[in-house]
Amino acid sequence: xxxxxxxxxxxxxxxxxxxxxxxxxxxxxxxxxxxxxxxxxxxxxxxxxxxxxxxxxxxxxxxxxxxxxxxxxxxxxxxxxxxxxxxxxxxxxxxxxxxxxxxxxxxxxxxxxxxxxxxxxxxxxxxxxxxxxxxxxxxxxxxxxxxxxxxxxxxxxxxxxxxxxxxxxxxxxxxxxxxxxxxxxxxxxxxxxxxxxxxxxxxxxxxxxxxxxxxxxxxxxxxxxxxxxxxxxxxxxxxxxxxxxxxxxxxxxxxxxxxxxxxxxxxxxxxxxxxxxxxxxxxxxxxxxxxxxxxxxxxxxxxxxxxxxxxxxxxxxxxxxxxxxxxxxxxxxxxxxxxxxxxxxxxxxxxxxxxxxxxxxxxxxxxxxxxxxxxxxxxxxxxxxxxxxxxxxxxxxxxxxxxxxxxxxxxxxxxxxx
Ligand SMILES: [Zn+2]
Numbered sequence: 001x002x003x004x005x006x007x008x009x010x011x012x013x014x015x016x017x018x019x020x021x022x023x024x025x026x027x028x029x030x031x032x033x034x035x036x037x038x039x040x041x042x043x044x045x046x047x048x049x050x051x052x053x054x055x056x057x058x059x060x061x062x063x064x065x066x067x068x069x070x071x072x073x074x075x076x077x078x079x080x081x082x083x084x085x086x087x088x089x090x091x092x093x094x095x096x097x098x099x100x101x102x103x104x105x106x107x108x109x110x111x112x113x114x115x116x117x118x119x120x121x122x123x124x125x126x127x128x129x130x131x132x133x134x135x136x137x138x139x140x141x142x143x144x145x146x147x148x149x150x151x152x153x154x155x156x157x158x159x160x161x162x163x164x165x166x167x168x169x170x171x172x173x174x175x176x177x178x179x180x181x182x183x184x185x186x187x188x189x190x191x192x193x194x195x196x197x198x199x200x201x202x203x204x205x206x207x208x209x210x211x212x213x214x215x216x217x218x219x220x221x222x223x224x225x226x227x228x229x230x231x232x233x234x235x236x237x238x239x240x241x242x243x244x245x246x247x248x249x250x251x252x253x254x255x256x257x258x259x260x261x262x263x264x265x266x267x268x269x270x271x272x273x274x275x276x277x278x279x280x281x282x283x284x285x286x287x288x289x290x291x292x293x294x295x296x297x298x299x300x301x302x303x304x305x306x307x308x309x310x311x312x313x314x315x316x317x318x319x320x321x322x323x324x325x326x327x328x329x330x331x332x333x334x335x336x337x338x339x340x341x342x343x344x345x346x347x348x349x350x351x352x353x354x355x356x357x358x359x360x361x362x363x364x365x366x367x368x369x370x371x372x373x374x375x376x377x378x379x380x381x382x383x384x385x386x387x388x389x390x391x392x393x394x395x396x397x398x399x400x401x402x403x404x405x406x407x408x409x410x411x412x413x414x415x416x417x418x
């Protein structure tokens with residue numbers, strides 16, 4: 001890694017175009033000056049051009065030599081990269097479940113670009129994806145041609161995946177544009193107004209979701225008003241905050257009685273908040289970022305989308321899994337084993353906690369992981385086994401639980417949703 005870092009430093013020093021640009025500018029300056037001389041005095045044309053010959057050649061030679069340096073720095077760096085990272089075939093490339101689903105991949109990319117605020121790139125991507133319909137893939141599965149945004153945003157059988165997909169690309173874009181407007185105001189200008197306005201408009205839905213966003217924003221406004229400093233009147237700002245609380249907090253009293261009373265109690269500590277129990281509320285640098293990420297979460301939830309881009313989550317999880325998959329493939333190759341289970345990896349991939357979205361059921365009888373086709377089933381006694389195991393044990397008749405003496409009929413088993 002050290003060698004790579006040295007090459008990286010070299011590339012930073014030598015591999016940039018700033019010197020070349022300076023030298024090109026010098027050449028341009030020479031030409032501009034010559035043009036001015038000739039324009040001022042037509043008779044000086046021939047001698048000016050003659051005088052120009054040598055410096056222009058020297059200047060161009062200099063540019064060429066600059067570019068050579070850059071080229072060699074890039075070459076050295078790519079050699080160092082090749083030495084450090086030996087070329088390896090990507091694991092499981094023959095088992096690529098997504099290659100037959102170009103429409104799904106295009107949609108994931110389009111949605112990712114839109115929700116990241118890369119609107120121009122998204123528009124170009126959508127029009128290019130629609131201009132080049134997918135060709136049938138090697139396994140002959142029927143992939144849908146996407147001729148417009150609507151087909152890009154629909155499931156293979158034509159049903160929209162989210163309600164939001166009734167939106168045109170433009171409508172979806174304007175929603176996300178609004179999200180970034182609110183976020184910019186929050187993050188860059190510490191301006192709460194657009195966020196509070198949005199939360200107020202969606203107050204009912206937010207409450208249904210059990211969200212604290214609206215109250216959190218209003219609390220932040222209270223703290224903001226309170227903390228503004230007026231040198232002429234030390235109490236004027238806390239009193240402004242009190243006035244704001246009188247107007248706003250009654251809306252929250254049902255759910256946040258404790259919090260609102262506690263905030264009002266801070267007035268008693270107005271002159272010396274730093275040494276009061278309210279220190280963490282009033283001097284919390286993370287509050288704005290917390291409000292911003294809470295806003296993103298609620299905004300996306302209203303659109304039926306997750307907080308983080310699914311494409312980002314999937315690619316990051318994939319990148320974390322790559323070394324394990326690569327090793328798995330190598331070991332399989334050495335022992336001549338085969339990867340037989342299509343929907344299940346034969347090894348565990350350790351992912352960070354935030355990448356775990358639901359529990360996984362492994363049948364205690366067959367040791368297989370539950371799938372949509374083979375879901376966990378709860379027996380009358382409360383024990384849970386996979387559907388296929390249940391069918392094998394019972395064969396449609398009365399059976400005894402493999403883990404306890406209780407008998408039951410397959411009809412009495414209930415599907416379990418994780
Ligand atoms: Zn049992």
